[in-house]
Structure formats: structure tokens, C-alpha cells
Amino acid sequence: xxxxxxxxxxxxxxxxxxxxxxxxxxxxxxxxxxxxxxxxxxxxxxxxxxxxxxxxxxxxxxxxxxxxxxxxxxxxxxxxxxxxxxxxxxxxxxxxxxxxxxxxxxxxxxxxxxxxxxxxxxxxxxxxxxxxxxxxxxxxxxxxxxxxxxxxxxxxxxxxxxxxxxxxxxxxxxxxxxxxxxxxxxxxxxxxxxxxxxxxxxxxxxxxxxxxxxxxxxxxxxxxxxxxxxxxxxxxxxxxxxxxxxxxxxxxxxxxxxxxxxxxxxxxxxxxxxxxxxxxxxxxxxxxxxxxxxxxxxxxxxxxxxxxxxxxxxxxxxxxxxxxxxxxxxxxxxxxxxxxxxxxxxxxxxxxxxxxxxxxxxxxxxxxxxxxxxxxxxxxxxxxxxxxxxxxxxxxxxxxxxxxxxxxxxxxxxxxxxxxxxxxxxxxxxxxxxxxxxxxxxxxxxxxxxxxxxxxxxxxxxxxxxxxxxxxxxxxxxxxxxxxxxxxxxxxxxxxxxxxxxxxxxxxxxxxxxxxxxxxxxxxxxxxxxxxxxxxxxxxxxxxxxxxxxxxxxxxxxxxxxxxxxxxxxxxxxxxxxxxxxxxxxxxxxxxxxxxxxxxxxxxxxxxxxxxxxxxxxxxxxxxxx
Amino acid sequence: xxxxxxxxxxxxxxxxxxxxxxxxxxxxxxxxxxxxxxxxxxxxxxxxxxxxxxxxxxxxxxxxxxxxxxxxxxxxxxxxxx
Numbered sequence: 001x002x003x004x005x006x007x008x009x010x011x012x013x014x015x016x017x018x019x020x021x022x023x024x025x026x027x028x029x030x031x032x033x034x035x036x037x038x039x040x041x042x043x044x045x046x047x048x049x050x051x052x053x054x055x056x057x058x059x060x061x062x063x064x065x066x067x068x069x070x071x072x073x074x075x076x077x078x079x080x081x082x083x084x085x086x087x088x089x090x091x092x093x094x095x096x097x098x099x100x101x102x103x104x105x106x107x108x109x110x111x112x113x114x115x116x117x118x119x120x121x122x123x124x125x126x127x128x129x130x131x132x133x134x135x136x137x138x139x140x141x142x143x144x145x146x147x148x149x150x151x152x153x154x155x156x157x158x159x160x161x162x163x164x165x166x167x168x169x170x171x172x173x174x175x176x177x178x179x180x181x182x183x184x185x186x187x188x189x190x191x192x193x194x195x196x197x198x199x200x201x202x203x204x205x206x207x208x209x210x211x212x213x214x215x216x217x218x219x220x221x222x223x224x225x226x227x228x229x230x231x232x233x234x235x236x237x238x239x240x241x242x243x244x245x246x247x248x249x250x251x252x253x254x255x256x257x258x259x260x261x262x263x264x265x266x267x268x269x270x271x272x273x274x275x276x277x278x279x280x281x282x283x284x285x286x287x288x289x290x291x292x293x294x295x296x297x298x299x300x301x302x303x304x305x306x307x308x309x310x311x312x313x314x315x316x317x318x319x320x321x322x323x324x325x326x327x328x329x330x331x332x333x334x335x336x337x338x339x340x341x342x343x344x345x346x347x348x349x350x351x352x353x354x355x356x357x358x359x360x361x362x363x364x365x366x367x368x369x370x371x372x373x374x375x376x377x378x379x380x381x382x383x384x385x386x387x388x389x390x391x392x393x394x395x396x397x398x399x400x401x402x403x404x405x406x407x408x409x410x411x412x413x414x415x416x417x418x419x420x421x422x423x424x425x426x427x428x429x430x431x432x433x434x435x436x437x438x439x440x441x442x443x444x445x446x447x448x449x450x451x452x453x454x455x456x457x458x459x460x461x462x463x464x465x466x467x468x469x470x471x472x473x474x475x476x477x478x479x480x481x482x483x484x485x486x487x488x489x490x491x492x493x494x495x496x497x498x499x500x501x502x503x504x505x506x507x508x509x510x511x512x513x514x515x516x517x518x519x520x521x522x523x524x525x526x527x528x529x530x531x532x533x534x535x536x537x538x539x540x541x542x543x544x545x546x547x548x549x550x551x552x553x554x555x556x557x558x559x560x561x562x563x564x565x566x567x568x569x570x571x572x573x574x575x576x577x578x579x580x581x582x583x584x585x586x587x588x589x590x591x592x593x594x595x596x597x598x599x600x601x602x603x604x605x606x607x608x609x610x611x612x613x614x615x616x617x618x619x620x621x622x623x624x625x626x
Numbered sequence: 627x628x629x630x631x632x633x634x635x636x637x638x639x640x641x642x643x644x645x646x647x648x649x650x651x652x653x654x655x656x657x658x659x660x661x662x663x664x665x666x667x668x669x670x671x672x673x674x675x676x677x678x679x680x681x682x683x684x685x686x687x688x689x690x691x692x693x694x695x696x697x698x699x700x701x702x703x704x705x706x707x708x
Contacts, residue, residue, distance in 0.1 A: 040642050242669060
């Protein structure tokens with residue numbers, strides 16, 4: 001994992017680790033996991049982890065604990081330390097479970113199996129190709145299409161059974177392409193070739209996984225990236241039925257952990273870029289516009305162009321770009337506006353900070369102005385001094401090690417896969433533009449004389465609907481990744497959200513906001529559950545992008561209307577504090593709710609009587625969407 | 627590299643992998659003497675030794691190992707072949 005820094009005193013830091021199961025010790029373990037580890041170190045770190053956190057995560061850990069079952073047709077136990085340490089690297093506590101060798105099917109089907117006692121949240125399925133396709137070449141009586149269809153059918157049925165038994169998430173490893181060629185380059189002309197069958201099954205797994213809502217662990221792609229030999233050693237396969245060599249288990253575990261982290265919405269959202277010798281060669285303040293190396297015609301110039309292209313591609317898929325540079329601002333901006341070869345333009349950068357203060361301070365500033373948590377930021381800088389400074393000041397910011405050769409920067413960033421994501425929604429595609437538009441709104445706010453006229457000038461329209469099938473993916477995504485403006489931080493699966501659509505006692509709202517600068521997409525979710533004559537507000541979350549614009553008030557008006565329609569007398573709001581949602585501590589009292597007399601553990605509750613409450617004044621148009 | 631230094635390095639690998647600083651290896655030590663040394667950990671051990679010494683064992687060589695003395699001899703043999 002070359003993007004992680006080397007830690008020279010790793011063993012010493014491991015040996016002086018506290019023995020307690022506290023959050024502080026956990027954080028030290030997380031920091032040890034975020035260094036370059038070989039497989040022996042991974043094993044040692046896993047032991048240290050389990051000594052302290054075998055049965056429970058530390059108190060106040062901000063991520064949800066995960067019960068992961070690893071089920072497969074060959075040896076999988078040796079993968080577990082890498083998976084647990086990978087999860088640790090992403091600040092996740094994982095309890096793992098496996099079955100006896102290859103006993104995955106009875107474990108799922110028999111109701112009193114240890115797997116049923118374990119109750120997995122997520123199952124990772126790992127099969128070697130021969131398990132489905134046999135391990136020898138046959139001129140089959142049935143056509144190869146039938147063989148593939150049968151295999152996909154069996155796998156789909158397995159997913160369905162697992163989902164039915166546990167309602168859990170499913171991760172499916174694609175088949176490792178270990179079959180040997182029988183023809184060579186034109187292997188595809190032999191329909192029953194094992195190598196070709198594996199490829200076709202892996203292709204069809206993609207379609208099947210999309211339809212079934214299953215996540216893939218794309219080991220076929222990783223084998224293409226690193227070479228099969230990096231993963232598979234026939235000696236160990238014959239000796240211990242380990243399809244993945246122990247040497248590769250740290251990286252394998254990292255790949256699994258990325259999916260687990262992303263399922264909790266814990267992937268990075270913002271790429272912060274240094275400028276001199278990162279986006280172009282040379283120093284703009286010294287070398288000037290015509291002195292920096294950038295663009296076609298020189299190998300070095302093209303290498304920097306490739307970095308810019310990768311950053312721009314990421315931003316087109318929803319990653320926010322920011323700049324953090326030690327420069328005079330005018331110098332720093334000049335290439336973005338005047339250099340003919342620049343791919344990135346000023347409008348691609350959501351937040352541009354160029355000054356002489358230290359970079360940690362500036363990254364904090366970027367985080368605040370974009371309303372993106374520091375743990376969702378990645379900082380790319382060629383300078384080891386700046387990297388170390390940011391790592392020590394802001395350990396939650398991801399800072400990849402970079403090679404000396406700039407031509408290798410994009411690949412290094414891709415290997416670290418900080419922006420791993422499971423789905424891309426329309427909203428993701430628009431997000432970068434939305435942050436841009438927010439900046440325009442900010443400058444308008446500066447010019448408007450008072451808040452009310454500013455809000456009016458935005459020409460906002462809030463359109464709302466109850467939950468529906470079309471919005472399901474985005475609703476689930478928001479529920480699972482919103483941390484700050486989220487009153488209860490309750491997470492739900494897509495199935496659970498879908499069940500609310502049909503529930504006559506559920507009050508559900510999805511809210512979309514359009515203003516004169518553009519469409520913000522779905523920015524708010526409310527779930528209320530009718531309980532006697534009270535609507536319990538189970539979930540209320542909003543995108544931080546639309547804060548301070550009266551959207552909360554308009555939403556409350558809608559909630560009151562809908563609650564009356566369901567025949568309720570009052571609303572009961574709950575606030576469950578977390579380390580991230582301090583901003584909504586006064587949400588309910590701010591909207592006129594009064595405190596309840598009865599207390600609940602870990603939180604606060606607030607009441608609003610409907611018959612004595614009037615709609616709040618708002619400055620935006622509200623309409624029900626068709 | 628001689629027997630003694632290989633034995634010392636092997637001891638270090640055993641201690642790290644099995645997280646037990648009290649492990650003292652001799653030529654006569656076998657898997658039965660060390661609680662953690664089971665068949666799964668044996669594979670990890672082989673792989674750790676291979677990567678530490680920069681050598682590759684063959685299937686047959688690994689199957690023939692009876693005790694730590696065999697292991698040391700094999701490491702020496704493979705290291706001189708490099």
C-alpha cells in the first residue's frame with residue numbers, strides 16, 4: 001500500500017500501546033494501521049486489536065460496529081486479520097465469523113446454525129472458479145451459455161437465500177481468473193475454455209449484482225492490475241487451499257474494508273490540491289506563466305496534464321476540488337485564468353485558498369467553507385514537509401505519499417481509492433456544480449442588505465413528495481451518509497426505506513430545492529411514525545448545503561400539514577447527540593417545540609402541539625411534485 | 627550466514643508472528659512444542675520466512691520439514707543457491 005507512509009518506530013509504538021479498551025487506545029491503533037504494513041505486521045496489529053477490542057468497540061466510536069460473515073468454498077480464515085486491520089484503518093470495528101470449511105450453505109439454510117446466532121450485517125462470499133465451473137476442460141454436452149446461466153442462477157439464489165435469512169448486505173468477490181489458457185491469445189474462440197467461462201461469469205455477475213443490490217469485490221480487476229501472481233500462489237493452494245496468498249491479505253483486507261466503509265458513507269468527498277510541482281512543474285511565483293512546465297510538447301508537461309485530467313474526471317463524477325497553496329493569490333490564480341494549456345479552470349475549484357499561512361490551518365478553513373468534514377478530505381502535495389505537517393496536525397485528513405515521478409501521481413491516487421463509491425446518482429454528477437453555485441450564492445449574500453431580501457432574491461422553490469421508488473436510492477444514500485444535520489443519525493437499508501412507502505402510519509418526505517443558481521437535488525428527508533395521536537419524528541436530516549435558508553421552517557410547515565392529514569395531535573422530535581451533529585442541538589426548540597417532562601437515555605425529546613401551532617413564515621415557494 | 631544467525635532470525639519471526647517473546651527455538655523444536663504453530667499458521671510462517679530471506683520454497687521441500695533444525699538447514703541451502 002504505497003500511498004501510506006512508512007513508520008520507522010512502528011514496533012516501538014505497538015509495544016507501548018495502552019492495555020485499556022478506550023477510544024484513545026483505539027485511535028493509536030487506527031494510526032498504526034495507517035502506515036505501510038507487511039503481512040507479519042498486519043498479523044501482529046490484529047492480535048493487539050483483538051486483545052483490546054475482541055468483543056466490543058470502544059465507547060463513543062462514531063462508526064457503526066459491523067458483524068461480517070466471511071463465507072466461501074475454500075480456506076478463508078487467513079483473510080480475517082487483513083480484513084479486521086483494513087477496517088481499523090477506516091476507523092471501523094468489525095466482528096468476523098466464518099463457518100467450517102466450505103459449509104456456507106448449511107450455515108445459511110439451517111435456522112439454528114452458528115451463523116444464525118451471529119446475525120451478520122454483511123456477508124462476504126468468496127468462491128474459487130472451480131467451485132462452480134469444475135476444474136477441468138470438458139467438451140460439454142450442454143452449451144457454454146447454459147453453464148454460465150446455471151452458475152449465475154446458483155449465485156443469485158444464494159444471494160436471495162442469504163438476504164431472506166438475515167436481511168443483510170452482501171459483498172460478492174468476483175472469480176479470480178486462475179484458469180490456464182488452452183489456445184492462447186484467441187482463447188475466446190473456444191466456448192468451453194475455463195478461462196473464457198470465468199471471464200463471462202464475471203461479466204454477467206456485474207449485471208446480476210446491480211439487479212440484486214449486491215456489492216462486488218472486483219478481484220478480477222485487481223488481478224489484472226497487479227498480476228495474478230501477486231494474489232495466487234499454486235503452492236499454497238495445493239497445500240492449504242488458500243486462493244489468496246497470505247502475503248496479499250493486507251491489501252485484500254483493505255479492499256473489503258473500503259466497501260464496508262463506503263456502505264456507511266465513509267469515503268472522501270473532497271480533493272485538496274497543492275499547485276507548484278503538483279498541478280504544474282515549477283514555481284509560479286518564480287518561473288511565471290511562461291516558465292512553468294505544463295501541457296503538450298514536453299513529457300513533464302504532459303505528466304502534469306494527466307494529473308489535472310484525473311482530478312477533473314473525479315470532479316465530474318461528484319468529487320469536490322479545492323486548492324490549498326502557499327502563494328500570492330493573484331499568482332496562484334493566473335494559470336487557471338490565463339494559461340492556455342491548463343485543463344482545470346477556476347470554475348472547477350469549489351474553494352480556492354492561496355496565502356502564506358500553514359496548510360493545516362488552510363485545510364481547516366476549506367473544510368468549514370465547503371461544509372465537508374475533515375475526515376472526508378484528501379490532500380495531494382508533492383512536498384514531504386507539507387504532507388507530514390498536515391498528517392500530524394490533522395490526522396483525520398488522508399494524505400497520500402507521492403513518488404518523485406509526477407507521471408505516477410494519478411495512479412497513486414487511484415490505488416488509494418479514497419473516493420470509493422457504490423452508486424453514482426444524478427445528484428453526485430451535479431454536486432461539484434452545486435458547490436460552485438453555492439459560492440455564487442455567498443457572494444450574493446454579501447451584497448444583499450438583509451436576510452429576508454437575500455432569501456427572497458434566491459427565488460427558491462421547495463418541491464416535496466412522499467417516499468417513492470424513484471427516489472429510493474438517493475433517499476437511502478442520504479440516510480446513510482448524512483452526519484451533521486441529522487437529528488437521530490439512524491441508518492436504514494434500502495429495503496427498510498422501501499417498506500415505509502407502503503406503511504399507512506408512516507409520514508415520509510423527500511425534499512428537493514431549486515433556486516436561481518440551479519437544482520440542489522434532494523436536500524432533506526423526514527420520517528415520522530404515527531403512534532396513537534402523536535407523530536414521532538424518527539428521522540430528520542438535511543444537506544448542509546442549504547443551511548440558513550429557511551428550508552427547515554418550510555419543512556416543518558409540511559410536516560404539520562401531513563401530520564394533521566394523518567389525524568395526529570402533536571409532533572414529538574428526538575435529538576440524539578453524536579460527535580458530528582452538534583449543529584442541530586437547538587433544532588427543535590428553534591422551531592418552537594417545547595421540552596418534554598420525561599427524559600430518554602442518550603438524548604432529548606421535544607413536543608409541538610398541532611392545534612396551537614401556526615405555519616411559520618417562509619420566503620420560498622412550496623409545491624408538491626408530480 | 628550461519629546456522630546460529632538463521633536460528634536467531636527464525637526466532638524473531640516466530641516471536642512476531644505468534645506474539646510471544648518467550649519463544650526460544652532450538653534445532654529440536656517441533657510444532658508440538660509451540661501452541662500457536664498449527665497448520666494454518668504454518669503456511670503464514672513459510673510465507674513470512676520466504677519474504678524475510680528473499681527465497682522461495684518448493685512444495686516438496688516444505689512437506690519434508692520435521693523440526694526447526696530442518697527449517698534452518700533448508701533456509702541456508704536456499705540462501706546459498708540464490
